[in-house]
Amino acid sequence: EIGQSLALLLKLNLPAKSELSLYDISPITPGIAVDLSHIPTDVKVTGFAGEDPTEALKDADVVVISAGVARKPGMTRADLFNVNATIVYNLVEKAAKVCPKACIAIITNPVNTIIPIAAEVLKKAGVYDKNKLFGVTTLDVIRANTFVAEAKDVNVKYVRVPVIGGHSGTTILPLLSQATVNGLKLEFTQEQIEQLTHRIQNAGTEVVEAKAGGGSATLSMAQAGAEFALGLVRALIGEDVIRYAYVDNTNGETSPAFFA
Template sequence: MAESRARGRLWRMSSHLNPSDGVSMEVCRAKGGATGLRVAILGAAGGIGQPLSLLLKMNPLVSTLNLYDVVNTPGVTADVSHIDASAVVRGFLGKDQLDSALEGVDLVIIPAGIPRKPGMSRDDLFKINAGIVRTLCEGIARACPRAIVNVISNPVNSTVPIAAEVFKKAGTYDPRRLFGVTTLDVVRANTFVAEVVGLDPKLISVPVVGGHAGVTILPLLSQPLQVTPAIRFSDEERHYLTNRIQNGGTEVVEAKAGTGSATLSMAYAAAKFADACLRALKGEDGIVECSFVASQVTDLPYFSSRVKLGRNGAEEILPLGPLTEFERKGLEAMKKELQGSIDKGIQFATSA
């Protein structure tokens, strides 16, 4: 009897590393949080995917965490599964297991792709990451068409339109359920503003609108929330903060000197946005986050702005609110570049 129980325990342990062999939730003692949600991370073995997997494993709203990548997933799965949080961690390796990784999940997060390196433009990233995102979204359309999808893979200004076109072709597109994760821009804005004004970043919430690359990133420094009295910036501070927020990614790429891009801060921001989506799926009210979504806030078809989240994804796209002359000029300056990135993604997806 003891030997039989030992074999059973070994089988359950090995199932985390070999999901195709499987362990049914009926016989597995570790069922995870009974009322939790199922999350899949596509690109879980990468520089963003690994710390993101750690953070999502620790989220009490997650009952099952599916980790997918084309390489190295067994090791990441074994490592993360040892953390004493309730989510069950399951690993999936290679294209043949993509649909299994996605089946029945509530939230899909896509950090897959190559990172930006010094001297590399987002156009360079596009050439590789566009195809990766298209393939993954085809899997989502097949296996979990009603899931909330969070796209991290850069360039977000192009990969979100690619995802949308894939879903349209499959007949599964719901604009409320597709989000480009721009939370890192908000996180940076809060941090950099806090440094300038000498406050705790948790007391500051700066809306960041537009897109997720360079000049398309527009922090609305006239509208930082939660701070009383309201913060007033000098022209010098406004220019410094806007430039630093827009170039935060380049700052990290150059500081890492060829060894990577913003992985840890991006994982933190992605986990923060994922948590907001999970809380909304559970029915929590009043959740508002900035995200790059299908939008009518401007004349651009996709735009990042404040979005009210609910059980079905984006419940309401909130207006920009009053802008300063500096912000209005920034908004006009970004439009041509952002529209070009959107068109590039649509053209890629529709010409395949």
């Protein structure tokens, strides 16, 4: 479900002359590409279906992986591991062969455990570059910005809240002490800090329960994925871009292997 919304956002916002390639095992994927191609932007869209993503991955500079099963009520992100890890493993293995120099951004949960697996797949293929593998945690950032703006009654457009750690429950760490609006530091009571932190950490569950078994956070995740992917594209063409992501942090014996 994330894929179609994400594809629409990218079709609308990618730089002119970009090429957007869609892939899914579902046979409707080429049709989705045709549908998107009727939207008047200077972005070429193609779609591929079936078991082999090779054609979709050819010449890719950025690969965004959102494939996988979604959470249902009562499930944690960790419960998705067995199914989703296999899906991502196979896609990353193919990307390593077809587009070994591409930046790979993974949305699929559980991000905290899937990113290390993707890293091992790329290492095995001999093409691993820790600066080109990203676990997308942007959803935590946009949620933090939104909830803080609501709590402080300020324009969310100008709110910045750093979020570090990981992308699962208590590993999501909003740095409210560093939150700003228009560059000015925001102040919070201890009660506000506790309430905001809890809501940011459990926002995914809030959506899953509100949808009553009908899915997880697909629309907001698509927006987050688009923001991250567009940031990568802008960086590749030379712009100065800052995005938070779950990445390989191995730069010393005391630092965690992966961290956002």
